Amino acid sequence: MPEMAKDSTTDPKATPNYLDTDVSRLQSVASRRLSLLHKLEIYTVYDLLTYFPRGYQDWTHLVPIVELKDGQEQSFSALVRQKPSIRRKGRLSIVRSVLSDESGTIRVVWFNQPYIATRIKKDETYLFRGRVRRDGTVFAVTNPALESADEGTAPGLKPVYALTAGLTQGFVRTLISGILPQGIMAVQDILPPDLRRREQLCTAAFAYEKIHQPSSDEDLQIAAKRLIYEELFLVQGGLRWFRRQTRTNTRAYPLSLTNETKAVLEGAILRLPFRLTEDQRTVIEECKKDMSGGIPMNRLVQGDVGSGKTAVAMIAMLYAALGGGQSVLMAPTSILATQHMATISRFLEGTGVEAALLLGSTPAAEKRRIREKLLTGQIHLLIGTHAVLGDGVVFRRLALTVTDEQHRFGVRQRAAFFDRDNHIPHTLVMSATPIPRTLALILYGDLDISIIHSIPAGRIPVETYTAEDKDEERLFGIVRRQVEAGHQVYWICPTIAASEADNDADDNKEEEEERLLSAEELYARLSGEVFPDGKVGLLHGGMKPSEKDLIMRRFLAGEISILVATTVVEVGVDNPNATLMIIENAERFGLSQLHQLRGRVGRGTNRSICVLKSAKKEGLAKERLKAVCSTTDGFVLAQKDLELRGPGDFFGTRQHGIPALRIANLFRDTDVLARVSLDLERIFREDPDLTMPPHAMLPKAFILRFGSEIEHPSL
Numbered sequence: 001m002p003e004m005a006k007d008s009t010t011d012p013k014a015t016p017n018y019l020d021t022d023v024s025r026l027q028s029v030a031s032r033r034l035s036l037l038h039k040l041e042i043y044t045v046y047d048l049l050t051y052f053p054r055g056y057q058d059w060t061h062l063v064p065i066v067e068l069k070d071g072q073e074q075s076f077s078a079l080v081r082q083k084p085s086i087r088r089k090g091r092l093s094i095v096r097s098v099l100s101d102e103s104g105t106i107r108v109v110w111f112n113q114p115y116i117a118t119r120i121k122k123d124e125t126y127l128f129r130g131r132v133r134r135d136g137t138v139f140a141v142t143n144p145a146l147e148s149a150d151e152g153t154a155p156g157l158k159p160v161y162a163l164t165a166g167l168t169q170g171f172v173r174t175l176i177s178g179i180l181p182q183g184i185m186a187v188q189d190i191l192p193p194d195l196r197r198r199e200q201l202c203t204a205a206f207a208y209e210k211i212h213q214p215s216s217d218e219d220l221q222i223a224a225k226r227l228i229y230e231e232l233f234l235v236q237g238g239l240r241w242f243r244r245q246t247r248t249n250t251r252a253y254p255l256s257l258t259n260e261t262k263a264v265l266e267g268a269i270l271r272l273p274f275r276l277t278e279d280q281r282t283v284i285e286e287c288k289k290d291m292s293g294g295i296p297m298n299r300l301v302q303g304d305v306g307s308g309k310t311a312v313a314m315i316a317m318l319y320a321a322l323g324g325g326q327s328v329l330m331a332p333t334s335i336l337a338t339q340h341m342a343t344i345s346r347f348l349e350g351t352g353v354e355a356a357l358l359l360g361s362t363p364a365a366e367k368r369r370i371r372e373k374l375l376t377g378q379i380h381l382l383i384g385t386h387a388v389l390g391d392g393v394v395f396r397r398l399a400l401t402v403t404d405e406q407h408r409f410g411v412r413q414r415a416a417f418f419d420r421d422n423h424i425p426h427t428l429v430m431s432a433t434p435i436p437r438t439l440a441l442i443l444y445g446d447l448d449i450s451i452i453h454s455i456p457a458g459r460i461p462v463e464t465y466t467a468e469d470k471d472e473e474r475l476f477g478i479v480r481r482q483v484e485a486g487h488q489v490y491w492i493c494p495t496i497a498a499s500e501a502d503n504d505a506d507d508n509k510e511e512e513e514e515r516l517l518s519a520e521e522l523y524a525r526l527s528g529e530v531f532p533d534g535k536v537g538l539l540h541g542g543m544k545p546s547e548k549d550l551i552m553r554r555f556l557a558g559e560i561s562i563l564v565a566t567t568v569v570e571v572g573v574d575n576p577n578a579t580l581m582i583i584e585n586a587e588r589f590g591l592s593q594l595h596q597l598r599g600r601v602g603r604g605t606n607r608s609i610c611v612l613k614s615a616k617k618e619g620l621a622k623e624r625l626k627a628v629c630s631t632t633d634g635f636v637l638a639q640k641d642l643e644l645r646g647p648g649d650f651f652g653t654r655q656h657g658i659p660a661l662r663i664a665n666l667f668r669d670t671d672v673l674a675r676v677s678l679d680l681e682r683i684f685r686e687d688p689d690l691t692m693p694p695h696a697m698l699p700k701a702f703i704l705r706f707g708s709e710i711e712h713p714s715l
């Protein structure tokens with residue numbers, strides 16, 4: 001391993017750390033640029049140091065002119081054959097010249113870079129890099145980057161940084177190379193030396209220098225390896241550390257039932273309109289066991305759409321209530337919260353347990369009343385949207401929090417709930433998104449995972465087909481037959497209103513222009529001409545909560561047969577009588593989203609159909625739709641989505657609220673993640689409080705890197 005620079009493990013308290021220096025104090029940063037740097041979330045020298053390149057320009061592989069390929073960005077070394085000419089047209093300037101090497105010649109043009117005319121000299125050789133156009137043996141290049149070809153100053157691999165409008169590559173490069181010498185001296189090597197040796201990782205100083213200024217491909221690999229490890233070490237270690245702090249400093253209410261309350265719970269379960277599946281029972285037992293202890297439960301329940309997670313949550317909440325604690329259920333939308341309230345109220349009948357629904361639209365007086373009753377303990381179960389529930393709600397004895405569709409929330413959005421005695425509640429998190437275990441660890445810290453594999457008996461898998469505009473009449477026929485049979489239909493559009501669709505097209509002029517069917521248009525059409533006497537309803541996110549609630553209730557009551565909707569119905573909505581779903585512009589949706597949407601039908605015992613409408617006849621879009629047609633297994637689709645689209649899209653790590661990673665990739669680097677996990681286990685086993693010399697600086701490092709981003713209620 002190269003040990004190019006010394007470890008700098010000096011006491012950070014001795015001098016103010018250079019890494020904390022505000023970027024505004026760097027010489028080249030004027031105030032206009034400061035705000036642009038802030039846009040990139042760069043505030044300090046440390047942020048600059050960890051602003052890793054998104055790629056590199058390779059100036060080491062020089063291509064002879066005759067071998068330059070059309071349309072690719074390439075580097076070549078060439079002699080300036082012709083004195084550069086400069087022409088001005090109004091505000092536009094054009095510099096032209098001809099370059100050559102032994103193999104051929106190439107024409108070059110620079111727009112609006114008049115200084116080039118004086119920078120390059122006839123009969124001298126330079127390095128050029130740009131996108132080449134080639135037509136047979138005629139070569140041309142526009143606005144190539146330019147470097148001196150002198151031995152020693154030739155650039156090699158040049159970093160390319162992600163920018164924002166107003167910042168240039170040159171500016172960011174200069175800024176970063178300016179802080180590097182002092183920066184790498186100040187950076188701490190947070191990885192314990194024996195760990196570094198075992199994992200064969202280079203020093204921090206070497207890594208931070210070479211990631212920005214690699215002298216070879218090999219150096220770059222060595223630097224990247226270390227930094228990827230370090231980043232995953234910090235995020236995973238940080239989550240563990242913060243969680244540990246929470247666990248050791250806090251207690252949850254241990255909940256247990258008497259024979260009498262046990263009977264109440266059993267009675268309520270028996271009154272459910274179905275028998276619990278084996279998996280549901282197992283998960284419920286796991287929850288009960290966790291909740292009977294004083295260590296806060298931290299459990300994720302994973303189960304595909306329709307697997308019956310709600311029942312598990314309800315039973316856990318009733319258990320908590322009967323054990324003398326309050327609980328709160330958070331849903332991502334008010335539609336879903338309202339639905340949960342209805343289901344739970346039915347479930348609680350005869351148990352003496354009280355539930356309340358709290359939404360943004362709840363009248364102020366009612367909100368006040370609910371809050372008072374929470375404080376006195378008269379309300380045992382609180383249900384609502386996430387936005388509302390975190391907001392100053394104080395419980396008398398909060399024992400359990402349940403988050404439905406957790407993948408919809410970020411870590412930072414997780415509300416911190418406390419009750420009067422500052423107990424930490426047991427936590428139950430439910431998600432339909434299949435997350436590999438290693439990822440789940442990163443996402444939720446050291447949580448326990450329960451999986452519901454089985455789907456309630458009697459379900460028939462939803463049949464899925466694709467269709468085009470020309471199939472419309474046939475579709476109308478299918479809709480009519482379903483409605484006549486007393487069933488209901490969801491008809492999903494990608495946008496609410498027509499204008500919104502047009503704007504969207506404007507933004508994407510370069511993409512193929514395509515009309516998106518809006519919910520309002522479709523609703524007008526279906527209720528006007530196609531099903532004039534049918535019962536068509538409209539539901540979208542732009543409507544007032546009370547309107548949405550009314551429509552949803554009429555749909556659930558069967559007063560609306562055809563519900564034209566946007567993706568507001570995507571998660572959780574449960575109407576077992578709905579048997580047909582039509583999705584317009586299906587190519588617009590992600591695979592997991594289509595799977596979730598489709599999960600709205602096929603919830604009863606009737607045969608259900610899902611139709612994916614799309615004008616796309618080939619390509620990736622078509623392939624993705626085919627994948628949805630071919631399976632109803634969410635886990636298989638998740639895998640497929642990864643293959644087809646690449647990792648970023650499916651899980652949308654941002655959406656999950658993982659601290660934004662700067663260099664590691666959770667999918668590419670799963671093996672590193674696993675090793676980090678083992679290494680951390682060893683460290684925490686040997687030194688749980690991280691007080692031994694090689695570990696003592698870790699807590700600080702966790703906070704420096706992720707402290708403002710991850711959940712750590714105890715700090």
Ligand code: ADP
Pocket residue numbers: 274275276277280303304305306307308309310311432456457572574576603
């Ligand atoms: P999800 O896991 O997607 O949240 P839900 O909890 O909404 O699923 O359940 C889907 C449907 O299945 C609901 O109508 C629910 O009443 C029903 N259900 C739940 N558990 C069972 C079961 N054990 N047997 C039959 N139906 C069930």
Ligand code: MG
Pocket residue numbers: 309310404572
């Ligand atoms: Mg659900």
